[in-house]
Amino acid sequence: MVKIDPAILPRTSNVHYLGGKDYKELPAYLKGWEVATLLFADNESTKFISPTKTPEYLAAGNPVVSTPIRDVVRPYGDLKLVQIADNAADFGAAIATALTQREDADWRQRTDDYLATISWDQTWQDMVDLMLQRLAAKTPDAATAAGTQPAVKVSEVPLPDSAPRH
Template sequence: MSRAAREFRTWYVEEPEYFEGPPVLRIERDESGVSVVTPMLPRGQDVDTAAQLKSMLTRLVAKVEPKRLIAWYYTPMALRFTDDLNPHRCVYDNMDELSTFVGAPPGILEMERQLLSRCDVVYVGGHSLYQAKRNRHENVHVFPSSVDAAHFRQARTILEDPADQAAIPHPRLGFFGVIDERMNLELVRRIAALRPQWHLVMIGPTAKIDPASLPRADNIHWLGCKDYRELPHYLAGWDIGFMPFAINEATRFISPTKTPEFLAAGVPVVSTPIRDVEQPYGAQGLVEIADDANAVIARVEMILRRKRAPWIKRVDAFIEGMSWDETWAGMRRQLDAFIPDRKMPVRQMNAEARRV
């Protein structure tokens, strides 16, 4: 969306927050030019949340000419409160198979069916997801995760550790991202137990799982959330990037954005066999794939022994064309190329939104 903001007035609509007061939209323009819109709703009142959101967002876009409005969906559940909007273009930016996640809202598959029938173009975040959606819409395009290479490449030259990481011994295996049902916690526990001299540094929020279920050991360090700007400082001190994804329905279609981010940072990666990591990263020798604790240990030990220069040269050649600028340019071409050739129903949209 920061790329879109260079060309368009761009609103990114967050989920509502609740407070003591009347309903209001909090709008904060960030440094990239994106206006982050947060609906603030009264706490504890028995109200129709969807109706309130609909009213607030309708007023937000009321002064925008319909032919200039692009609605960009992340989730089909926004259809509940955007059926009064009728934009010139509708995009479904489908990054995950949300219906497979723990706690997926009832009706999400039906809402997605409705969205697919109304949108003009569908972008999917990986090849596995493309295979699942290619026959459900006539205009589906795959855009695998890009990378802000300059941002993460800072990790290659940063020498000083953040304060909460400085005392952790090496070798360090690091993970950053949401810690939820997609993480194989038993694998984390096993690695820590089998190699007590290795230290696992885990960064990110815990969601949809009980924090008490996280494995605890002297060599597992749960450091909590960090700002995006801080990540290169942590990655700079990691010997290995560790992606211990569980193999389950929630990970069946994922294409982890962190894969190219690790590589841009110059951090070698060991991952469980996620299909969109195996192809292309594993197949090209950029990421090591391991399906159990013993295999992870073998791959880590191999990485710690190998020469870095040949690997980093292949990495840099691979990620050279993976910028968000190129991704936005490709998405914009597909959006501009759309020519309506059929009568479409009144589309139900939300204000423009896209992944950060």
């Protein structure tokens, strides 16, 4: 609903616009959904968008259908964790497939297995490790030190007092 004029939205009895909600309310909403959808226009603004709702919806156990956003197609679509569709007919078929996934033990296990490999903390740690490797490769003394000292962990990296920690 961001950047959309409310006046152009359809007004029918089966469509309800709830307005902005607090993030902590999301689990209660997700509980009532059969399929989550990620609907994005195909334009320059969405070319490099990375919808963070994808893993959240999946973690809630909800099958997901998305328009073909690059960061949803790869990896989620490629791994058959999310259904991808770019037109109305395909979207309807994708929703029909997604409705069967909730009871698909293989899909649920593959989804859980994949989600267990991703987190903000892991991404941060991977970035720290990569920077340390690059520094060690450029500095002979650092390479020696890197081989004898333990790796830096996310919890050891100083952040400003205002930065959130998870």
